[in-house]
Amino acid sequence: MRIHARLMSRDRVTRRFGALTALNDVTLDILPDEILGIAGPNGAGRSTLLNVCTGALAATSGRVLVGGRNVAGLRLHAFCRLGVARTFQIPQVFSSMSVRENVSTGARFRLVGKGGGGGAEAAADAALKATGLALQAGQPASTADLLTRKRIMLAAAIATRPQLLFMDEPLGGLNADEVAGFAGLIRRLQATLRITFVVLEHKIRALSQLSNRILILHFGAVLALDAPAKVLASERVIEISLGRRNLA
Ligand SMILES: Nc1ncnc2c1ncn2[C@@H]1O[C@H](COP(=O)(O)OP(=O)(O)OP(=O)(O)O)[C@@H](O)[C@H]1O
Numbered sequence: 004m005r006i007h008a009r010l011m012s013r014d015r016v017t018r019r020f021g022a023l024t025a026l027n028d029v030t031l032d033i034l035p036d037e038i039l040g041i042a043g044p045n046g047a048g049r050s051t052l053l054n055v056c057t058g059a060l061a062a063t064s065g066r067v068l069v070g071g072r073n074v075a076g077l078r079l080h081a082f083c084r085l086g087v088a089r090t091f092q093i094p095q096v097f098s099s100m101s102v103r104e105n106v107s108t109g110a111r112f113r114l115v116g117k118g119g120g121g122g123a124e125a126a127a128d129a130a131l132k133a134t135g136l137a138l139q140a141g142q143p144a145s146t147a148d149l150l151t152r153k154r155i156m157l158a159a160a161i162a163t164r165p166q167l168l169f170m171d172e173p174l175g176g177l178n179a180d181e182v183a184g185f186a187g188l189i190r191r192l193q194a195t196l197r198i199t200f201v202v203l204e205h206k207i208r209a210l211s212q213l214s215n216r217i218l219i220l221h222f223g224a225v226l227a228l229d230a231p232a233k234v235l236a237s238e239r240v241i242e243i244s245l246g247r248r249n250l251a
């Protein structure tokens with residue numbers, strides 16, 4: 004599997020868990036400045052792909068390259084310094100901290116092992132502004148609703164100044180208006196900060212409106228990778244992967 008240019012490239016990545024092959028010989032280029040949507044049925048291997056790309060899991064075989072560098076064995080803060088960040092399906096927010104302190108934590112993570120915190124507060128300020136959280140910066144994170152917790156987690160990731168940001172089910176649990184608003188925020192961040200997004204999502208309609216390309220994983224392999232309209236029109240994708248109900 005190959006990840007491209009200054010971003011990521013992976014060469015035929017396989018990840019096994021015992022006898023189970025969760026990712027099967029996947030080759031993928033993630034292109035600069037795109038929003039790549041990843042969908043597929045439960046257990047298709049999406050989270051495994053994300054974990055292999057962001058350093059939480061090692062590939063059983065194959066290579067993951069970020070900007071041409073093989074990332075095998077790198078620690079998490081090294082991924083961060085390479086410009087790779089992620090958000091989680093269930094928002095990971097420090098409840099005992101304010102919104103601002105949460106975002107600053109992201110900014111400082113990039114500086115782990117570097118000594119000194121130069122630039123961290125400015126990065127936090129910029130991330131708060133970019134995600135529309137500036138007015139809530141002093142509030143406790145403990146009282147934040149789901150959408151605000153998602154914004155805080157996104158802001159903390161943005162504060163690490165990523166080139167490539169993976170989001171695991173960012174739209175889950177949101178109502179239709181919130182989905183439109185949060186997807187719009189992701190699009191604006193992509194356009195203004197020139198971050199490449201990889202978005203794992205069950206909500207395929209919203210994902211297809213958000214993404215430049217859609218990848219469908221099925222039993223750990225690439226079933227389709229194309230423009231959203233083409234992927235959604237594919238009979239094979241409809242029948243095998245998504246089911247007609249999910250496209251309704
Ligand atoms: N740590 C693990 N140990 C054993 N099996 C695992 C592990 N992690 C994932 N798997 C298995 O690998 C396959 C792919 O899992 P993965 O979590 O990547 O799928 P997914 O597409 O994210 O699915 P979903 O999020 O809908 O559950 C599944 O069969 C899962 O049970």
Ligand SMILES: [Mg+2]
Binds near residue numbers: 049050051
């Ligand atoms: Mg998953």
